[in-house]
Amino acid sequence: MGIGSHRVVFPRGCDANEYALKVLPASQSLAVLLNGAEWLAKPAAKEEPRPVISLAADPQPMVNGDEIVMLEGDRRYRIRGLAKNTGCEVLKVNVLVSRNDVFHVDTLDLQLDRQRAAFIKRAAEELRVNEETLRKDLGRVFLALERLQAEAMRKALDPVKLVVEMNDEERGEALGLLRDPRLLDRILEDFARCGLVGEETNKLIGYLAAVSRHLEAPLAVVVQSSSAAGRVR
Numbered sequence: 001m002g003i004g005s006h007r008v009v010f011p012r013g014c015d016a017n018e019y020a021l022k023v024l025p026a027s028q029s030l031a032v033l034l035n036g037a038e039w040l041a042k043p044a045a046k047e048e049p050r051p052v053i054s055l056a057a058d059p060q061p062m063v064n065g066d067e068i069v070m071l072e073g074d075r076r077y078r079i080r081g082l083a084k085n086t087g088c089e090v091l092k093v094n095v096l097v098s099r100n101d102v103f104h105v106d107t108l109d110l111q112l113d114r115q116r117a118a119f120i121k122r123a124a125e126e127l128r129v130n131e132e133t134l135r136k137d138l139g140r141v142f143l144a145l146e147r148l149q150a151e152a153m154r155k156a157l158d159p160v161k162l163v164v165e166m167n168d169e170e171r172g173e174a175l176g177l178l179r180d181p182r183l184l185d186r187i188l189e190d191f192a193r194c195g196l197v198g199e200e201t202n203k204l205i206g207y208l209a210a211v212s213r214h215l216e217a218p219l220a221v222v223v224q225s226s227s228a229a230g231r232v233r
Contacts, residue, residue, distance in 0.1 A: 004039065004040070005039075005040050006037035006038060006039055006040065007037060007038045007040050008033050008034060008037045009033070009036075009037075009038060010033065011158065016030075019033075023157050028087055028088055028153070029157055031088040032088070032150050032153040032154050032157060033154070035088070035146060035147070035149075035150035036147075036150045036151065036154055060144075061144050061145075061148060063148070066080055066081065066082070066083055067079070067080055068080070068082060068145070068148070070140075070141055070144060072137045072140065072141075074099055074100070075097055075098070075099050075127070075129070075134075075137060076097065076098045076099070077095060077096070077097050077137070077141055078095070078096040078097075078098075079093050079094065079095050079096075079141070079145065080093065080094045081093045081094050081107070082145055082148060082149060082152075083152065085149060086153075088149070088150075088153070089111065090109060090111060091109060091110040091111045091142070091145060091146065091149065092107065092108070092109040092110075093107070093108070093110065093145065094106075094107045095107075095108065095119065095141075097123050097127065097134070097137075098127075099127040099128075099129065102126055102127055102128075103126065103127075104119075104122055104123040104125075104126040104127060106118075106119050106122070110138070110141075110142045110145065116138060116142075119138070120134045120135050120138060184204060187203075187204065187207060188200055188203060188204065191203050191207075202223075205221060206221065209221045
């Protein structure tokens with residue numbers, strides 16, 4: 001129908017409800033995905049184009065470690081401290097804006113209108129630039145930083161799959177251990193070297209229960225003392 005829309009992309013095999021239940025707190029995890037929603041389509045050509053606010057129109061940030069640099073005309077913005085913000089409700093950063101040989105620097109929360117207004121007023125005085133120009137600058141800077149923050153939070157929330165690569169020598173040693181008829185004895189010997197002595201049977205049962213986590217139906221262990229006071233471990 002020519003109506004542009006955004007698409008929220010969830011991890012493979014996850015719907016909105018499952019994602020909110022697994023990745024906590026849900027209010028923050030869902031906000032990360034919403035902020036990073038993908039633009040799917042533009043209005044149909046036969047319709048009058050409607051203005052669309054897109055992050056692609058914002059100045060492209062140049063990221064170097066914890067320092068972010070953005071250019072707006074003859075004005076240069078240097079931002080530090082974005083990584084310290086761990087929630088979507090706060091965007092506290094150190095901002096230095098310069099023009100030729102003059103500058104203004106301050107630390108502020110870009111989510112707070114009062115602090116933005118104070119920064120714009122002082123920067124306009126120092127740089128001798130119209131406040132409305134700086135207000136538009138800071139708005140584009142805010143959108144770009146919000147995008148970077150959302151990307152960082154999404155990466156932090158995505159599960160990391162570690163792939164262990166074994167060389168031929170390591171694989172040979174591992175198979176030798178698994179095929180050793182004394183495998184259980186060697187496990188007990190390792191426990192002893194770690195300082196855990198005695199309770200040979202219980203050590204083996206606990207070990208087997210722990211490694212059974214790789215099975216479809218892991219084992220469970222109940223430890224019951226002589227006084228019949230049961231505890232589930």
